[in-house]
Amino acid sequence: MPELPEVEIYARYFQRHALGQRIARVRVLDERILGATRKATFIRRLTGEQFTTVRRHGKHLFAQAGERNWLHLHFGMTGDLAYYCDPAEDPRFARVVFDFDGGGHLAFEDMRLFGIVDLTSDPDDYIREHAVGLDPLDPALRLRLFRRLMEKRRGAIKPLLMSQQVVAGIGNLYADETLFRASIHPLRPVDRMTPDEMKAVYTNMRRVLNEMVALKAGEGDYPARMLVQHREEGDVCPRCGGEIRRTIVGGRTTYFCSRHQR
Numbered sequence: 130m131p132e133l134p135e136v137e138i139y140a141r142y143f144q145r146h147a148l149g150q151r152i153a154r155v156r157v158l159d160e161r162i163l164g165a166t167r168k169a170t171f172i173r174r175l176t177g178e179q180f181t182t183v184r185r186h187g188k189h190l191f192a193q194a195g196e197r198n199w200l201h202l203h204f205g206m207t208g209d210l211a212y213y214c215d216p217a218e219d220p221r222f223a224r225v226v227f228d229f230d231g232g233g234h235l236a237f238e239d240m241r242l243f244g245i246v247d248l249t250s251d252p253d254d255y256i257r258e259h260a261v262g263l264d265p266l267d268p269a270l271r272l273r274l275f276r277r278l279m280e281k282r283r284g285a286i287k288p289l290l291m292s293q294q295v296v297a298g299i300g301n302l303y304a305d306e307t308l309f310r311a312s313i314h315p316l317r318p319v320d321r322m323t324p325d326e327m328k329a330v331y332t333n334m335r336r337v338l339n340e341m342v343a344l345k346a347g348e349g350d351y352p353a354r355m356l357v358q359h360r361e362e363g364d365v366c367p368r369c370g371g372e373i374r375r376t377i378v379g380g381r382t383t384y385f386c387s388r389h390q391r
């Protein structure tokens with residue numbers, strides 16, 4: 130399931146392949162993927178335009194195509210982008226395809242249809258109206274601000290990291306990874322965390338996301354020291370030798386070390 134690092138890679142892919150290209154034709158192959166915008170409007174507002182800017186916020190990707198006209202992509206569970214030159218290569222689950230003047234094609238594919246393809250007049254308006262939290266890699270999100278946002282909240286740390294309301298972009302996998310590195314139990318109430326523990330969550334959240342962006346930009350596999358390589362009940366913690374346990378937190382399958390995460 131795409132989280133911030135995966136969407137960052139999609140944003141770079143979009144930028145590399147689709148930026149500066151004029152859209153000759155828009156094909157909506159399955160309109161169930163469209164959000165609030167109707168098919169005819171979607172096609173009319175993008176045909177003849179040119180993608181000029183790509184912006185990512187959390188798990189959202191925005192691409193500008195004209196004044197107050199932005200394409201908005203959310204990748205849901207199985208969303209992906211594909212760029213190719215032969216239209217016979219339309220991916221099996223392509224839902225929307227942009228045919229460019231230069232002969233290239235960019236498809237948004239999504240097998241399970243939990244993703245969204247939509248238009249918005251302004252990404253900042255969208256973020257505000259939908260109360261999407263700050264991007265965890267935004268330099269404006271300093272430790273002090275992170276603490277202040279967390280202090281207003283109640284409940285367990287893991288669902289808060291995943292809520293998209295305090296910070297946006299963290300899903301199940303990297304929430305577990307962040308807490309594993311910060312040595313914090315996923316069910317620990319935020320109002321019972323010390324300032325140092327909150328700092329450890331903040332620091333490791335950014336470290337995990339930055340490392341994952343770098344990893345995904347290359348060809349590397351997850352290192353063995355990461356929890357992601359040990360997501361199995363009874364596995365051995367690569368950090369302390371403790372036992373990895375599985376539980377459900379906020380409806381999501383959660384793995385943690387029963388020894389060093391407190």
Ligand SMILES: [Zn+2]
Pocket residue numbers: 366367368369370371386387388389390
């Ligand atoms: Zn451990």
